[in-house]
Structure formats: C-alpha cells, structure tokens
Amino acid sequence: MNTFTEFDVKNQRNLTMLVDFYELTMANGYLNKGVQDTIAYFDMFFRRIPDGGGYCIMAGVEQLIEYLSNLKFTKNDIDYLRSKNLFSDDFLEYLLNFKFTCDVWAIPEGSPVFPNEPLITVRGPIMQAQFIETMVLLTVNHQTLIATKSARICEAAKGRAVMEFGSRRAQGYDGAIYGARAAVIGGCSSTACTIADEMFNIPAIGTMAHSWVQLFDSEYDAFKAWAETYSDNTVLLVDTYNVLKSGIPNAIKVFNEVLKPLGKRPKAVRIDSGDITYLSKEVRKLLDEAGYEDVKITVSNSLDEFIIRGVLENGAKIDSFGVGERLITARSEPVFGGVYKLVAIEKDNKIIPKIKISENVEKITNPAFKKLYRIYDKGSKKAVADLITLHDEVINESSALELFDPNYTWKRKKIKEFYCKELMVKIFDNGNLIYKSPSVMDIREYSLEERNKLWPEVLRLENPHAYYVDLSHKLWELKEALLHEYSSVFE
Amino acid sequence: MNTFTEFDVKNQRNLTMLVDFYELTMANGYLNKGVQDTIAYFDMFFRRIPDGGGYCIMAGVEQLIEYLSNLKFTKNDIDYLRSKNLFSDDFLEYLLNFKFTCDVWAIPEGSPVFPNEPLITVRGPIMQAQFIETMVLLTVNHQTLIATKSARICEAAKGRAVMEFGSRRAQGYDGAIYGARAAVIGGCSSTACTIADEMFNIPAIGTMAHSWVQLFDSEYDAFKAWAETYSDNTVLLVDTYNVLKSGIPNAIKVFNEVLKPLGKRPKAVRIDSGDITYLSKEVRKLLDEAGYEDVKITVSNSLDEFIIRGVLENGAKIDSFGVGERLITARSEPVFGGVYKLVAIEKDNKIIPKIKISENVEKITNPAFKKLYRIYDKGSKKAVADLITLHDEVINESSALELFDPNYTWKRKKIKEFYCKELMVKIFDNGNLIYKSPSVMDIREYSLEERNKLWPEVLRLENPHAYYVDLSHKLWELKEALLHEYSSVFE
Numbered sequence: 001m002n003t004f005t006e007f008d009v010k011n012q013r014n015l016t017m018l019v020d021f022y023e024l025t026m027a028n029g030y031l032n033k034g035v036q037d038t039i040a041y042f043d044m045f046f047r048r049i050p051d052g053g054g055y056c057i058m059a060g061v062e063q064l065i066e067y068l069s070n071l072k073f074t075k076n077d078i079d080y081l082r083s084k085n086l087f088s089d090d091f092l093e094y095l096l097n098f099k100f101t102c103d104v105w106a107i108p109e110g111s112p113v114f115p116n117e118p119l120i121t122v123r124g125p126i127m128q129a130q131f132i133e134t135m136v137l138l139t140v141n142h143q144t145l146i147a148t149k150s151a152r153i154c155e156a157a158k159g160r161a162v163m164e165f166g167s168r169r170a171q172g173y174d175g176a177i178y179g180a181r182a183a184v185i186g187g188c189s190s191t192a193c194t195i196a197d198e199m200f201n202i203p204a205i206g207t208m209a210h211s212w213v214q215l216f217d218s219e220y221d222a223f224k225a226w227a228e229t230y231s232d233n234t235v236l237l238v239d240t241y242n243v244l245k246s247g248i249p250n251a252i253k254v255f256n257e258v259l260k261p262l263g264k265r266p267k268a269v270r271i272d273s274g275d276i277t278y279l280s281k282e283v284r285k286l287l288d289e290a291g292y293e294d295v296k297i298t299v300s301n302s303l304d305e306f307i308i309r310g311v312l313e314n315g316a317k318i319d320s321f322g323v324g325e326r327l328i329t330a331r332s333e334p335v336f337g338g339v340y341k342l343v344a345i346e347k348d349n350k351i352i353p354k355i356k357i358s359e360n361v362e363k364i365t366n367p368a369f370k371k372l373y374r375i376y377d378k379g380s381k382k383a384v385a386d387l388i389t390l391h392d393e394v395i396n397e398s399s400a401l402e403l404f405d406p407n408y409t410w411k412r413k414k415i416k417e418f419y420c421k422e423l424m425v426k427i428f429d430n431g432n433l434i435y436k437s438p439s440v441m442d443i444r445e446y447s448l449e450e451r452n453k454l455w456p457e458v459l460r461l462e463n464p465h466a467y468y469v470d471l472s473h474k475l476w477e478l479k480e481a482l483l484h485e486y487s488s489v490f491e
Numbered sequence: 492m493n494t495f496t497e498f499d500v501k502n503q504r505n506l507t508m509l510v511d512f513y514e515l516t517m518a519n520g521y522l523n524k525g526v527q528d529t530i531a532y533f534d535m536f537f538r539r540i541p542d543g544g545g546y547c548i549m550a551g552v553e554q555l556i557e558y559l560s561n562l563k564f565t566k567n568d569i570d571y572l573r574s575k576n577l578f579s580d581d582f583l584e585y586l587l588n589f590k591f592t593c594d595v596w597a598i599p600e601g602s603p604v605f606p607n608e609p610l611i612t613v614r615g616p617i618m619q620a621q622f623i624e625t626m627v628l629l630t631v632n633h634q635t636l637i638a639t640k641s642a643r644i645c646e647a648a649k650g651r652a653v654m655e656f657g658s659r660r661a662q663g664y665d666g667a668i669y670g671a672r673a674a675v676i677g678g679c680s681s682t683a684c685t686i687a688d689e690m691f692n693i694p695a696i697g698t699m700a701h702s703w704v705q706l707f708d709s710e711y712d713a714f715k716a717w718a719e720t721y722s723d724n725t726v727l728l729v730d731t732y733n734v735l736k737s738g739i740p741n742a743i744k745v746f747n748e749v750l751k752p753l754g755k756r757p758k759a760v761r762i763d764s765g766d767i768t769y770l771s772k773e774v775r776k777l778l779d780e781a782g783y784e785d786v787k788i789t790v791s792n793s794l795d796e797f798i799i800r801g802v803l804e805n806g807a808k809i810d811s812f813g814v815g816e817r818l819i820t821a822r823s824e825p826v827f828g829g830v831y832k833l834v835a836i837e838k839d840n841k842i843i844p845k846i847k848i849s850e851n852v853e854k855i856t857n858p859a860f861k862k863l864y865r866i867y868d869k870g871s872k873k874a875v876a877d878l879i880t881l882h883d884e885v886i887n888e889s890s891a892l893e894l895f896d897p898n899y900t901w902k903r904k905k906i907k908e909f910y911c912k913e914l915m916v917k918i919f920d921n922g923n924l925i926y927k928s929p930s931v932m933d934i935r936e937y938s939l940e941e942r943n944k945l946w947p948e949v950l951r952l953e954n955p956h957a958y959y960v961d962l963s964h965k966l967w968e969l970k971e972a973l974l975h976e977y978s979s980v981f982e
Contacts, residue, residue: 017686018664020656022697024685025721029699032720035706042702080689086724130702137659138667145662167511168628169826171636172665176509176629179663194515195508198571206512208520211533211621211833214845215526229523230516233577241848241977273849325826334825335660335816342702354705357732358764486732 014070017077020134024081027127028091036094036127039346041369044120044136047362050148050333054464055112055454057151057447058119059182060143061427062109062437067135069433071100094127102128104428107372109437110185110447111423112454113144114469117372117386119338121424124431126345133340142175143182145336146328150186151451152461153323156305158312161320163205164191165300166328179328185443192322200440207270213240220250227258227266234259234266235298239273244282252290268296268319276301277316284317298322304332305461341365351391355482361407367482368475372424375401376453378417383453385415385468386423390475395420406471406479413468505561508568511625515572518618519582527585527618530837532860535611535627538853541639541824545955546603546945548642548938549610550673551634552918553600553928558626560924562591585618592922593619596915598863600928601676601938603945604635605960608863608877610829612915615922617836624831633666634673636827637819641677642942643952644814647796649803652811654696655682656791657819670819676934683813691931698761704731711741718749718757725750725757726789730764735773743781759787759810767792768807775808789813795823796952832856842882846973852898858973859966863915866892867944869908874944876906876959877914881966886911897962897970904959 030036049056073095081087081095102124113119120136122129154162164183170176180196190203197204208226216222219241227234236254238247248269255266269287271279276299287295299311300322308321325331343365344353353368369391377384385403387395395401397419405411427435438446457465471479521527540547564586572578572586593615604610611627613620645653655674661667671687681694688695699717707713710732718725727745729738739760746757760778762770767790778786790802791813799812816822834856835844844858860882868875876894878886886892888910896902918926929937948956962970 013664015664015686017689018658018667019685020658020683020697021685021688021695022683022699025697026699026703029703029717029720033716038706040702040706077689084695086721126706130700133700134659138661138664141660142663142666165511167509168625168831169632169828170629171662171820171825172633172667172669173504173506173509173629174663174665175633177663192511192513194510194512195506197512198508198568204512204575206514206516208513208517209621209624210847211531212517212520214833214847215529215531215617215836225524226520229520230577273851273854325828329662329820329825331825334662334820334822337660337816340659342705345706356701356705360764363764 014072014074015067015135016071016073018135018138019131023131023133025086027131028087030127030130031091031094032088037125039124040126040129040342041344041351042122042129042133042340043118043343043366043370044140044338044340045116045118046336046338047115048337049115050145050330050336051152052462053148053152054458054460054467055114055148055151055451056144056336057147057186058107058111058113058140058144059109059147059185060140060178061106063143063178064106064120064136064139065427065433065435065437067139068100068104068132068428071098071132073098099431100128100428101125101431102132102428103426103430105424106427107423108425108446110147110443110450112450114386114467116366117388117469118370118424119144121370123369137338137340141336141338143178143185144338145330145334146179146182147186147447148336149327149330150183150188151447152305153303153308153321153327154187155459156308156312156461157321160318161189162187163298163320163322164188164193164327165322165324167193169325170328175328181440183327184440185447187444187448188323202440207235208237210237210240210272213237219246220253223250223254224258227254231259231262231264234264235268235270236266237272238269238283239271243271243274243279244286248283248286252286252292255290255292255295266292266295268298270298270300270322272300276318277311277314280311280317281315296320300324302326309461343367344369353478353482355479355486357483357486364483366471366475367479370475371422373420374423375403375415375418375420377415378419381453382455383467384418385470387420387470387472388475389472390478393472393474403468403470405468406476409476505563505565506558506626507562507564509626509629510622514622514624516577518622519578521618521621522582522585523579528616530615531617531620531833532835532842533613533620533624533831534609534834534857534861535631535829535831536607536609537827537829538606539828540606541636541821541827542643543953544639544643545949545951545958546605546639546642546942547635547827548638548677549598549602549604549631549635550600550638550676551631551669552597554634554669555597555611555627555630556918556924556926556928558630559591559595559623559919562589562623564589590922591619591919592616593623593919594917594921595919597918598914599916599937601638601934601941602914603874603941605877605958607857608879608960609861609915610635612861614860628829628831632827632829634669634676635829636821636825637670637673638677638938639827640818640821641674641679642938643796644794644799644812644818645678646950647799647803647952648812651809652680653678654789654811654813655679655684655818656813656815658684660816661819666819672931674818675931676938678935678939679814679818693931698726699728701728701731701763704728710737711744714741714745715749718745722750722753722755725755726759726761727757728763729760729774730762734762734765734770735777739774739777743777743783746781746783746786757783757786759789761789761791761813763791767809768802768805771802771808772806787811791815793817800952834858835860844969844973846970846977848974848977855974857962857966858970861966862913864911865914866894866906866909866911868906869910872944873946874958875909876961878911878961878963879966880963881969884963884965894959894961896959897967900967
C-alpha cells in the first residue's frame with residue numbers, strides 16, 4: 001500500500017486539480033470562443049486587516065512557487081474531467097499538454113502588507129492566469145492569515161519566546177504544517193509540529209503530556225523517570241494534580257535528587273491550566289527559594305494576544321508562551337479575505353485597463369498593470385506610505401512627492417526627504433522560475449526587521465494608525481475615467 | 492522535478508512525522524524506562540458542541556484509517572531525528588522497525604455525537620497508542636468541526652441544496668479538500684473543489700467568475716459566449732454590473748436568442764452580492780414574466796446558517812445556496828476541541844482504570860475501558876439517550892433501564908420500551924484494518940437518516956435541548972471511587 005515512503009513527497013505534491021470547478025468551465029469556454037490566448041493581468045489583494053490590526057505579514061510565496069512549478073494534468077485527471085461530459089476534446093488535449101507560461105510578481109514573504117495593494121500580480125494567457133486563481137488565493141490567504149496572527153501574538157509577548165503548539169486543532173494536515181511555517185514567519189521561535197521542522201528547518205520542541213505523569217505510580221516517579229532520560233534538557237509539566245502542592249515540590253525534589261548529583265541544571269517547568277498569572281508568581285517564588293532562579297517558566301492553555309498582554313500587565317512571571325488553537329486557526333478571525341481580480345487585458349499589443357465596479361465603494365478595484373513602492377523617511381528610516389503607480393511610472397527621489405488619499409483627495413501630504421523601494425519582485429518569467437525563496441528562519445528575521453521600520457502606532461494591537469496606501473496621480477486619473485464610463489450602471 | 496505526476500499520491504501520503512514533538516520525547520522516554528509495551532487505553536472525546544448547537548457530526552475516520560495504515564518512518568526521518576541529539580539509538584532503531592499493533596474502535600462517520608462520550612478508543616502498547624494522539628485529534632477535530640457546521644447550515648436551508656464554495660479561503664490545501672469531504676458528510680450536495688470530486692466522488696460544480704464577464708466587450712457578449720458553450724447547462728452570474736437593470740435583462744435576451752432556437756432551457760442564474768432577499772424576489776418576478784419559471788435562483792456571498800434562516804424567513808426566492816468561507820473555516824467557532832486522554836492501563840493482565848482530575852469539574856475524564864450505547868424509544872424510534880458503560884457490561888433490552896445524570900444523580904428516568912445500538916465499531920484489530928469505509932455519499936445519506944432519529948428539539952440551531960449522555964451505575968461508581976482516591980489533591 002505504502003510504496004513510496006522513502007521518497008520525499010512532502011514538497012512535491014501535484015495540486016493541479018485543487019481548483020474551483022468554475023476555473024475549468026471558464027477555461028473550456030475561453031478555448032471554445034478562441035480567446036484563450038488573450039493576455040490578461042490579475043492582481044491578488046485584500047481589503048481588510050483581520051482583528052482590526054494595523055498590518056498583515058505576507059506569507060505563502062514558496063508554496064505558491066511549488067504549486068506553479070508542479071502544474072500538470074495527469075491522464076487520470078483528464079479521464080475524470082471527460083466523465084463530466086462538459087469539456088471539449090480540444091480542451092482536454094490542451095490540458096494534457098498544459099505548460100505554464102505566465103509572468104508572476106510577488107511581495108516577498110515576511111513583508112508587512114496593507115489593504116488594496118497588489119500582493120501578487122499575474123500576467124499571461126487568460127486561460128492560465130485565470131486557472132491558478134484558487135491556489136493563489138488558498139495559499140496566500142492561509143499563510144498570511146496565520147503569519148499575521150502570529151505577529152500580533154509575538155508583539156503582545158514583548159520579546160518572550162512564543163512556541164506554536166496547535167497541530168491537533170488545526171484545520172487539516174496542511175493547516176498544521178504550513179500553519180507552523182507561517183507562525184514562525186510571523187515571529188514564533190519554534191513549533192511542536194515535527195514534520196514542519198523536518199521540511200522547513202524550524203526548531204521543533206516538546207516535553208511531556210499529562211498521560212506521561214498518569215502512567216507512573218506517582219508524579220514523583222514520572223518526573224524522576226523524565227529527568228533520568230533528559231538530564232540535559234529537563235522540562236517538567238507540573239499541573240497534572242496540583243501545581244503548588246504537588247507539581248513544584250515533586251519537581252524540586254527531582255531536580256535535587258537526580259540532576260544535582262549529575263551537575264546538571266533543569267531547564268523549565270510548564271503550566272498548562274489554572275490561573276497562570278497567580279500560579280506563575282507562586283512558582284517563581286518556590287523555584288527561587290529552592291535555588292532554581294535560572295529555571296524558566298513556560299505556560300500554555302488557550303492563549304492569544306489579549307490574554308498574553310493581560311497576564312504580563314498583571315505581573316505574571318512567564319518566560320515563554322506555548323500558543324495552540326487560537327494561533328493555528330486564527331480563531332478570533334479565521335478568514336483572510338484575499339481576492340484575485342482581472343485588472344487589464346492586452347489588445348493589439350496595448351494594455352487595456354479593466355475595473356470591477358460595485359455599489360459598495362470599497363469593493364471597486366484598482367485597475368491596470370501596476371507597480372508598488374514603499375516610501376521611507378530618510379531621517380527616521382521609517383516607512384511612511386505605500387504608493388501604487390502605473391507599471392511604467394518612475395518615482396524621482398530627488399524631488400518632493402505629493403501623496404493624497406484616493407478617497408478623500410483633499411487629504412494631501414508633501415514628502416521631501418525620502419527614498420523608496422519597489423515591493424514586488426518577479427518570481428516567474430514566461431513560466432520560468434527566476435526567484436529563490438529564502439529559508440523560513442531568514443524570512444522570520446527579515447520580517448522582524450521590516451516591522452521595525454513601521455511606526456509603533458501602526459504596530460498597535462487595537463485602534464492602530466491606518467498606514468497610507470495611496471495611488472499615483474496617473475493611476476487615480478485612470479481609475480476616475482473608468483468609473484465615469486460605468487456610471488450609468490448606478491442609475 | 493515533478494517525477495510522480497502519473498502516480499496517484501492523493502490518498503497515499505505518509506504523515507507519520509506530522510506529530511507533536513512531545514509524542515517522540517515521551518516515546519523515547521518509555522523505551523528508556525522499559526515501559527514501552529505497557530498496554531494503555533486512550534479515549535478521544537470532546538466537551539462542548541460548537542456554536543451552542545445540540546449535536547455534532549462525526550467525520551474523519553477514513554483519513555484516520557489511511558494515516559494508521561501508512562505509519563512508517565523513513566531513513567530520512569530517522570536521520571532528522573538523530574540530528575536532534577535527544578533520542579537513543581535503540582529508540583531510532585525501534586522507529587525504523589515500527590509496526591502498528593493497536594486495537595482501534597470508532598464511531599462511524601456521519602453519526603450524530605455528543606459531549607463526553609468516546610468517539611475513538613485506542614488500546615495498545617503505550618508507545619504506539621500515545622504516538623498517534625496528534626493525528627487522531629487533528630483528523631477527527633477538523634472534519635467533525637466542518638461536518639457539524641455543514642449540518643447546521645443545511646438545517647437552516649430546509650431542504651434546499653447547499654453547495655460548498657470555500658476552497659480559496661480554507662486554512663491550507665487539506666482544509667479545502669477534506670473540508671469539502673466533511674461538508675458533504677454534513678449535508679452539502681456538492682462542492683466547487685474539483686480534486687475532492689476526483690478523490691471522493693462528490694459532485695463538483697461551477698459556472699463563471701466576474702472576470703469572464705469583464706473579459707468580453709459587454710455583459711451580453713459574455714453571456715452569449717457562455718450559453719453557446721454550455722447550452723445544456725447554462726448558469727449565468729448576473730451581478731457584475733447591476734442585477735436588475737443589466738444582468739437579468741441580458742440573461743433573458745441570451746436565453747431567448749441562443750437557447751430558445753436550440754430548444755434548450757437555461758438552468759439558473761447566480762447572484763453573488765447585494766441584498767439577496769430583495770434581489771431574489773425581483774429576479775424571480777422578471778424571470779417568471781419572461782416565461783422562465785423553471786429557471787432556478789442560486790445565491791452566494793458570505794452566507795451562514797443565520798443569514799440563510801433570515802433570508803428565507805423574509806421570503807427570499809432562492810433555490811440553492813453557495814456557502815464559502817463561513818463553512819470551510821467554521822468561521823463562528825473555528826476550533827473543535829477534541830482531546831485524547833489515557834483512561835486505563837493493563838498490569839498483570841488486569842485493566843487498571845485511570846482518571847485525569849481537574850479543579851474544573853467538566854474537565855474530569857471518564858475512566859476505564861468502555862462501551863457506548865445509543866438508546867432508542869421503541870414507539871417513536873427516536874434516540875433518547877446515549878449510555879456509557881464498562882466494556883463488559885451488557886444492556887438487557889427486556890427489562891427497564893434506569894438512566895441518571897452523572898452530575899445531578901437525583902435526576903433519574905426509567906426507560907421501558909427501548910432498544911439499543913452499540914455505537915463504536917472496531918476498525919483495527921492488533922494493527923490490522925478490519926473495516927471498510929463507506930463512500931462519502933453513502934455516509935451523507937446515513938447521516939441524514941441518523942439525524943432524523945433525533946428529536947427536533949436537539950436539532951435546533953439555538954438553545955437546543957441537551958441530549959442525555961449518561962454513565963452506567965457501575966461506571967459511575969468506579970469514577971466516584973477514583974475521585975475519592977485523589978480528593979487530597981484539592982485540599
């Protein structure tokens with residue numbers, strides 16, 4: 001049954017058929033109507049930051065690359081599709097010979113990102129550029145959601161280590177695996193998810209469950225057996241019976257009787273239930289009194305950014321946090337609403353911008369093939385705004401730049417001493433991969449650096465300052481003109 | 492790069508290393524202490540029904556079977572583990588020769604299940620029975636969460652078809668794939684997730700995106716192109732510009748000009764935005780006036796059970812619902828809190844019950860190796876209670892049965908005319924698979940039948956009647972005795 005266990009399938013899944021069925025019916029329609037090779041431009045972007053936060057953390061690009069690199073329909077896929085009696089033979093033949101030839105731009109993973117700016121831009125034959133919609137969204141929505149939540153939780157922990165502990169409550173296997181990856185990108189220092197370490201080189205850690213303690217005749221016996229096995233790395237779970245009356249006294253006894261004679265120091269105790277503020281303070285006292293000032297206290301139990309902020313404000317003595325279900329599912333807001341919209345097509349070698357209108361003004365898209373710049377203040381080196389321009393606009397760093405709110409155009413600001421960075425990098429050129437993903441730990445580092453370039457007001461957990469994402473004059477004028485063309489629709 | 496595209500990997504992933512790291516440190520500890528072969532019993536159960544509902548729908552057993560059937564450590568896995576400098580050579584050798592030999596019982600998928608009853612029971616060497624904790628929980632928590640949410644949404648739709656549309660907002664690829672599977676188990680009639688159809692034979696469906704409409708010079712041209720391609724199966728998305736002023740008039744024009752001459756009837760129109768109650772009523776009128784009374788109206792747009800109930804109460808004319816992000820992530824409560832607890836060990840061939848105590852009374856476990864019965868009233872054939880007994884208890888259907896609330900033992904009820912069914916079936920015997928999973932569509936059918944055996948009061952969306960899950964006298968007495976043993980802990 002299990003014929004390929006020695007083969008490392010982990011990074012090699014073919015997810016071509018993980019696609020909304022309508023992408024296939026549209027593709028068949030494009031071919032039927034002879035428009036399959038029309039060059040189209042799509043943007044992926046989002047409209048709202050989850051949890052009322054001030055920024056999101058881009059993630060998922062490496063998995064998007066793997067997906068696009070492995071795009072291929074198998075004979076089984078074709079047979080399955082034929083059985084639906086919807087698709088032409090020409091179309092099925094086309095799929096069998098499918099070759100990805102799009103250009104793809106993406107904001108690198110770990111970057112802070114903001115509403116209404118393109119995170120991904122795809123240019124290519126509409127048949128292909130449309131087809132990949134489901135997986136672009138699924139991949140980036142999921143990991144950006146978790147990386148963003150992780151960033152919030154790490155922000156609340158104020159430099160203390162946060163460990164990702166959520167596999168058992170994740171939404172499916174990839175929810176656990178790529179969720180752990182995204183959590184580390186967002187700032188977690190480690191994970192309990194072993195396979196994520198094996199795949200991505202992010203430190204996996206773990207100690208014992210309550211069942212270890214229950215298996216032995218007493219808590220003391222259980223701790224002793226543990227310390228004897230892991231004398232270099234002793235972390236004891238002290239809340240199976242009663243933290244202060246049983247767990248800590250037994251732990252100290254074992255530290256003294258097992259580790260001390262070996263000249264070893266215990267690492268930590270873990271509390272997984274109860275009033276962690278109170279317990280951590282009392283545990284700290286007991287450990288200190290016994291001469292274990294260097295032994296850390298780590299806690300877990302339905303934590304999130306608000307609980308962590310609360311226990312620290314109340315003086316809890318906690319060195320690190322294990323965060324499970326509320327991180328791995330982004331429980332407070334478990335959906336990242338990224339969308340993928342047609343923004344232009346090419347006709348007679350000219351780029352024709354397209355706009356998706358809506359009665360809901362916030363749902364109107366930014367048309368055209370675009371570029372995205374981040375503007376930094378020269379003195380403070382802080383990011384002051386992102387600017388979306390047409391693809392062929394160049395920003396002159398030596399003259400002043402006028403920014404204005406695209407919805408309230410009288411809100412204007414002149415920026416003089418600045419420099420700017422183009423945010424999107426090209427990752428596929430005519431279907432060829434031209435980008436190498438950094439390691440996850442490098443992305444984590446990069447992300448922490450980039451977040452340091454945001455003002456603290458933007459990083460705030462609640463009621464943050466809204467970071468500016470503005471349109472260039474040219475782009476704004478183009479958008480207005482297109483809206484006027486469609487104004488009759490609202491009559 | 493992509494060397495195995497012709498190989499059907501979809502059902503064949505080896506997820507052995509998807510495990511919380513502490514399962515490995517514990518396993519290494521068991522071996523080090525020579526207790527690795529102690530026979531242990533673990534129960535998986537949950538404590539609370541999400542969304543304040545009255546029941547959950549069991550799901551995930553087929554994937555649990557696949558995982559357990561494919562349990563195997565590769566040489567790469569062993570090399571990775573060796574690099575952690577935590578595990579003994581004996582242990583790594585053991586893993587390389589790992590063979591699963593546990594007994595496993597499970598409640599069949601699709602069954603309504605309730606808090607505090609075992610969904611899964613595992614018996615075997617503690618090293619194995621403990622190791623599989625992460626994946627038992629991850630698999631059953633995820634699919635049971637989504638199946639339960641789907642059941643609520645389908646309940647609200649009152650017999651109208653509900654289509655699962657959430658892949659792009661799922662939490663990872665498996666969130667989309669197994670989420671679609673679970674949604675169908677819970678009652679959805681179809682999915683947009685193509686690969687889920689290919690893998691599980693659940694109908695995949697789909698029409699067009701707004702980008703199809705945008706690509707053409709006009710909405711009329713876009714609809715015409717679609718109807719010409721799919722004349723047998725024309726479903727048009729009518730809200731790209733203005734549903735009533737543009738979408739429906741253009742749709743009717745195309746129905747008349749393209750389909751009518753061919754003698755074909757259109758299938759449906761889809762509305763994906765706006766006030767769907769108002770729009771659906773107006774669309775119904777326009778379609779009826781044009782002689783398209785048989786054309787269905789299908790809607791989507793951030794739906795859930797409460798919105799569906801609301802629009803139907805307000806007289807919306809809707810034939811089917813497409814439900815996306817709020818179903819695939821169970822957005823209102825995205826965590827299913829199943830746990831996996833040690834309930835007994837064997838010593839000298841005797842079963843020694845174990846209990847996990849807690850100051851929080853609801854967190855105290857039901858000890859011992861147990862059986863689970865569902866009690867049905869003979870007259871109405873409705874399920875009246877579940878009864879958890881010791882594993883060797885037999886219920887005599889010919890004499891009256893006294894049920895009592897395990898927390899409020901004065902709440903008692905005598906049941907006379909009843910029959911009962913054992914809920915858990917054995918799926919692995921000494922590591923050998925002895926159960927065949929039904930098809931997903933058969934599970935869906937079974938689930939709808941079993942839900943029909945619950946009183947409407949239990950099926951209610953809000954403030955349902957709490958279904959009884961009681962303990963037998965013998966089990967209750969055993970639990971009390973164990974609690975008294977530990978009472979000193981609370982002093």
